[in-house]
Amino acid sequence: DTGVSQNPRHKITKRGQNVTFRCDPISEHNRLYWYRQTLGQGPEFLTYFQNEAQLEKSRLLSDRFSAERPKGSFSTLEIQRTEQGDSAMYLCASSTAGAGKTQYFGPGTRLLVL
Amino acid sequence: DAKTTQPPSMDCAEGRAANLPCNHSTISGNEYVYWYRQIHSQGPQYIIHGLKNNETNEMASLIITEDRKSSTLILPHATLRDTAVYYCIVDYTDKLIFGTGTRLQVFP
Numbered sequence: 001d002t003g004v005s006q007n008p009r010h011k012i013t014k015r016g017q018n019v020t021f022r023c024d025p026i027s028e029h030n031r032l033y034w035y036r037q038t039l040g041q042g043p044e045f046l047t048y049f050q051n052e053a054q055l056e057k058s059r060l061l062s063d064r065f066s067a068e069r070p071k072g073s074f075s076t077l078e079i080q081r082t083e084q085g086d087s088a089m090y091l092c093a094s095s096t097a098g099a100g101k102t103q104y105f106g107p108g109t110r111l112l113v114l
Numbered sequence: 115d116a117k118t119t120q121p122p123s124m125d126c127a128e129g130r131a132a133n134l135p136c137n138h139s140t141i142s143g144n145e146y147v148y149w150y151r152q153i154h155s156q157g158p159q160y161i162i163h164g165l166k167n168n169e170t171n172e173m174a175s176l177i178i179t180e181d182r183k184s185s186t187l188i189l190p191h192a193t194l195r196d197t198a199v200y201y202c203i204v205d206y207t208d209k210l211i212f213g214t215g216t217r218l219q220v221f222p
Contacts, residue, residue, distance in 0.1 A: 004157075031208065033208075033209075033210075035210075040214075041214065042201055042212030042213055042214055042215055043158065043210070043212050044212070045209050045210065045211065048208070048209065056209065089155075091157055091158070093157075093158075093210075095208065097208075098208075099144065099146065099208070100146050100163070100165065101208070102148075102160050102163060103160070103208070103210060104160060105150075105157035105158045105159070105160075106157050107156060107157045108156070108157045110155075
């Protein structure tokens with residue numbers, strides 16, 4: 001399977017703990033995106049990378065959130081000191097650069113903060 | 115905020131065509147219209163996109179009005195597996211802004 005993969009698929013943690021999610025994009029895609037989706041809502045943009053450079057961050061991405069893509073391949077999203085409001089599905093997508101280029105999504109990581 | 119307006123829900127009989135409308139009256143000349151769908155608990159699945167011309171692929175057809183202010187996604191022969199939330203998105207900057215979509219229920 002050469003699609004976008006995300007790990008873990010599910011994560012349960014206690015409030016105050018740190019969590020890290022991983023995304024492996026489609027191999028030839030130089031853009032990688034993170035979105036968050038809460039129940040009943042559409043996905044919301046968090047941040048995106050072109051190669052290893054983080055080009056845009058949403059105001060939704062508080063200081064407790066950090067994303068990296070150190071070698072321009074896989075990416076990690078870390079949430080420090082988790083709060084119950086962080087419970088959501090975290091989605092990763094990848095694409096090539098340029099207008100009209102399609103983003104392909106992974107299966108998501110579902111986070112539950114107790 | 116999303117730049118599109120979609121009905122919150124629609125029903126369709128299995129085997130019939132499902133026509134999902136989308137209004138995007140403020141679309142800019144260089145913005146594409148994308149359609150994705152999301153089946154419960156899965157990541158969004160790309161369906162189709164277009165700029166000005168109508169488009170067709172193995173999944174669906176996209177009809178864009180001449181003024182580009184609205185579009186229709188057509189699933190020609192809906193099946194039960196097409197039950198999902200369908201999102202219409204206009205995009206230029208590569209940052210997809212999702213609305214709440216249309217929940218399509220296909221019934222036997």
